[in-house]
Amino acid sequence: MPTADRPGPVVTRALRILAAFTPDRPSLTLSELSRQSGLPVSTVHRLVTELTAWGALERDPAGGYHIGLRLWEVGSLAPRGLGLREAALPYLEDLSQVTRENVQLAVREGTEVVFVERIAGSKAVPVLTRVGGRFALTATGVGLVLLAHAPADVLDQVLACPITRYTEHTLTTPYELRAALAATRARGYAVSDRQVTTDALSVAAPIHNAQGDVVAAVSLVVHHGTVSPHTLAPLLRTSARAISRALT
Amino acid sequence: MPTADRPGPVVTRALRILAAFTPDRPSLTLSELSRQSGLPVSTVHRLVTELTAWGALERDPAGGYHIGLRLWEVGSLAPRGLGLREAALPYLEDLSQVTRENVQLAVREGTEVVFVERIAGSKAVPVLTRVGGRFALTATGVGLVLLAHAPADVLDQVLACPITRYTEHTLTTPYELRAALAATRARGYAVSDRQVTTDALSVAAPIHNAQGDVVAAVSLVVHHGTVSPHTLAPLLRTSARAISRALT
Numbered sequence: 001m002p003t004a005d006r007p008g009p010v011v012t013r014a015l016r017i018l019a020a021f022t023p024d025r026p027s028l029t030l031s032e033l034s035r036q037s038g039l040p041v042s043t044v045h046r047l048v049t050e051l052t053a054w055g056a057l058e059r060d061p062a063g064g065y066h067i068g069l070r071l072w073e074v075g076s077l078a079p080r081g082l083g084l085r086e087a088a089l090p091y092l093e094d095l096s097q098v099t100r101e102n103v104q105l106a107v108r109e110g111t112e113v114v115f116v117e118r119i120a121g122s123k124a125v126p127v128l129t130r131v132g133g134r135f136a137l138t139a140t141g142v143g144l145v146l147l148a149h150a151p152a153d154v155l156d157q158v159l160a161c162p163i164t165r166y167t168e169h170t171l172t173t174p175y176e177l178r179a180a181l182a183a184t185r186a187r188g189y190a191v192s193d194r195q196v197t198t199d200a201l202s203v204a205a206p207i208h209n210a211q212g213d214v215v216a217a218v219s220l221v222v223h224h225g226t227v228s229p230h231t232l233a234p235l236l237r238t239s240a241r242a243i244s245r246a247l248t
Numbered sequence: 249m250p251t252a253d254r255p256g257p258v259v260t261r262a263l264r265i266l267a268a269f270t271p272d273r274p275s276l277t278l279s280e281l282s283r284q285s286g287l288p289v290s291t292v293h294r295l296v297t298e299l300t301a302w303g304a305l306e307r308d309p310a311g312g313y314h315i316g317l318r319l320w321e322v323g324s325l326a327p328r329g330l331g332l333r334e335a336a337l338p339y340l341e342d343l344s345q346v347t348r349e350n351v352q353l354a355v356r357e358g359t360e361v362v363f364v365e366r367i368a369g370s371k372a373v374p375v376l377t378r379v380g381g382r383f384a385l386t387a388t389g390v391g392l393v394l395l396a397h398a399p400a401d402v403l404d405q406v407l408a409c410p411i412t413r414y415t416e417h418t419l420t421t422p423y424e425l426r427a428a429l430a431a432t433r434a435r436g437y438a439v440s441d442r443q444v445t446t447d448a449l450s451v452a453a454p455i456h457n458a459q460g461d462v463v464a465a466v467s468l469v470v471h472h473g474t475v476s477p478h479t480l481a482p483l484l485r486t487s488a489r490a491i492s493r494a495l496t
Binding site for chain 1: 257258259260263266267270271274285295298299300301302303304306314315316317318319320321322323324325326327328329330331334336337341344345355357364367368379380384
């Protein structure tokens with residue numbers, strides 16, 4: 001595989017330019033793109049010109065570049081992105097309207113959670129996530145659901161690396177995590193109680209495809225102490241089943 | 249610019265592979281990709297391998313390819329896609345909950361409308377649009393708003409090509425269109441009355457950025473005959489102003 005030392009084929013270099021953009025860096029100049037991608041400015045200039053002509057990048061009034069609408073359009077064809085989200089949205093709306101809390105829909109990508117949809121509740125607890133954003137599998141409710149149903153080697157990879165401690169309640173030892181994952185499988189839902197922030201509790205349930213594989217997870221995130229996770233669990237489990245049915 | 253006869257640089261060829269995927273063709277085999285992109289199978293194979301390694305494409309169980317979650321994640325950084333949508337969503341939800349009708353958010357890309365968000369009403373009229381989908385500027389309410397506030401050369405380009413007639417009410421002559429666009433600017437909203445389908449009416453209003461430019465449009469699509477457009481107009485105009493304020 002290409003590395004920073006061996007730049008690799010030209011398409012991979014163009015993809016490295018796209019990967020330089022992040023939620024924290026949505027707009028970049030040519031020299032910032034060069035620094036982030038590790039490619040010479042002359043190469044960046046040539047690739048950016050091609051990407052801009054096609055619409056994958058667009059130019060800011062200030063002279064920087066940002067991701068273009070054309071790439072958003074193509075990306076929206078990802079079955080695990082917008083396809084899943086379109087099928088799930090009516091049920092997420094129902095959860096949002098009934099509870100007025102934060103509703104989240106997520107999938108697993110490698111050893112991370114990717115949030116595909118989030119509906120913020122009107123009086124809900126602040127959450128750290130955003131649509132298209134990533135998070136550790138180990139801390140959030142949706143992450144625990146997705147990790148509980150992932151192939152065994154995914155858990156091995158997660159345990160092989162240091163686990164981020166967000167609060168004093170974050171599970172960080174293999175023993176604690178394996179116990180939480182076993183409980184998640186046995187009960188049919190996961191609970192993350194102040195494991196991401198000290199004021200939030202999330203309850204999450206698995207979404208299955210027609211083959212019975214867990215392909216996504218749905219969660220509610222509420223203020224810690226306002227409601228018991230066991231009260232929320234039936235709500236999440238029935239919503240997850242409704243979404244699973246809509247996928248088949 | 250590269251054409252089918254002159255394949256052009258390698259990045260442009262890779263982008264042609266991505267552009268082969270459409271809402272009607274979300275999954276393609278190597279030979280279908282070759283046919284759609286006009287590139288030899290050997291070239292397609294090499295580029296698809298690179299795109300898949302990075303996550304821009306993913307492999308189906310059946311052996312075809314579809315757009316990958318990684319490309320969806322990068323695409324979600326487009327300010328005119330997800331950024332706009334995140335700012336607008338609470339107001340779109342309000343419109344949806346109050347009216348129970350179809351709510352749409354759209355931007356202009358060249359001479360077409362691109363739908364950035366759509367919330368389907370529970371008992372609403374069927375609509376032809378989808379998130380990430382395109383439509384003619386001339387037929388829909390959002391299209392008329394965006395065309396009314398586009399640079400003059402955009403209207404020239406639209407009028408230089410045949411205008412699709414969806415129903416007997418679709419505006420197709422330069423005279424009719426110019427009159428509708430002038431009315432849209434004067435009133436502050438557009439009406440598309442059975443101009444897309446014979447049973448739907450849409451009312452749309454412009455969304456402005458901090459510089460006062462029209463950057464998007466919001467609409468309600470209702471059954472024709474159930475409500476007067478003039479009743480809906482204040483609702484759309486205030487919602488559009490609320491979204492405009494959220495963008496600044």
